[in-house]
Amino acid sequence: MSDADWVEFLQWALPRLHLRWPGFRKVRRQVCRRIRHRLLELNLQDLAAYRDLLARGPAEWSRLDACCRISISRFYRDRDVFDFLRDRVLPQLACRATDAGRSVLRCWSVGCASGEEPYTLSIMWQADLGARFPGLDLEVVATDIDAQLLQRARRAVYGRSSLKDLPDAWVSLAFQPEGEAYRLAEPFRGGVRWVQQDLRQEAPAGEFELVLCRHLALTYFDESLQEQILRRIAAHMPSGGVLVTSKKETLPAGCELFLPGPARLGTYRRR
Template structure:
């Protein structure tokens, strides 16, 4: 039951600091001072849902650690999930025209039969499905014997449900070429605006699972990827978290595999562990083809 006061509650500076440090510890996401009101408005519905009347009580509830499900709800509420199909067009062109054909040739010579792609922080699945469409349309016909696995991961369990459902608003599919739109999306409903349901032939190519990029246990299990797309998420982390995540990504790639980040993101110092390659106007980061001994961290 909602107690009176939850809707009027305000987030004091002290509680804001406590709450943002909980979020940063759990998910790496930073909330700078100027985002205090954003955090307040995102978290308020959680107070209501928990029947608590103040942010102080909510923060205590999280800290006492007995309600692990609430932590999931909190992270679902505070993550920014903006995404769309074929978001960074030049990256998909580079993958289609150069990176995937070259990688597949290389893997074929090595005797590898499966190429593995990972959309890390995939939100509602748009990026992972864009990869699947690209593979289905442009790569499989050229390499019919090769198998492909596409994985989408995110910390937000609600967007993962949306990803599995595969139903999208017009805005999300605005960059999908007309031919793919006609072939792979079915228009549905009219009252609250159209939505577009993705065909099961593409949905079946992608697996989704919850994963926290800043959790060492989650990340140590990620191995042997040929391509990782990790766009528009490192921008929410502080420098040391970002560095650590990039270390995990490097280790998760097969030698010769590629990492993409968002179009205008920079890797800073962490770039030095990769080879920077410019392909078709897109900047990619390649793990060296030499196999080095695995670092213990």
């Protein structure tokens, strides 16, 4: 099967899953590799036969949906964004929480994959910010649809390449060498809670002052699904809470739930 065959198939299938072809264009090989493995499992010869199977009913669509999950992640991904969170956003949110008499600052990492993003927040808080706000704890709720990725996150063992963007001092402080890999030390893991959830269907309970939804909904989901998800996220944020997307993502036109933050950093304030 040629690349053109795969492109044609994805352009046909993705909209039926409320997914956007432009978001998958550069990562399609990862998706195609999974679908190819699925064809072997089903003993199907080509994509035409797979389309016939999909046309027979909804059962196989959930398997195809699972093939289309992208899970590229690393610690401190988009360094300037995390620098901004460390220097501006988290201190402001922490001051507000302290002034309100709260003892916990709650964050939600959406589509957390194997845990690099929520653990980055935990390391940042304990290595840098926590001492400035005694009596205030950081709680990170990390959600993902994929149980295997969450299992990897709980293990907290990573290759050196996943840590390349973290400040060296934080790597030395937070990680213990384990063979050719690195294990996150227990004190940096306790403030993160893992929940298996599909963002398209549900959200964790309570309100979150900070929500990170990066390289997921606004990249891969179609606009109607983006709007639905943004409403769900907004319903779990107080006014003035901060939403963080990736730098290349933009909110759908006409979205009035959030006010834009600094240009090029993908941060928004809940109205």
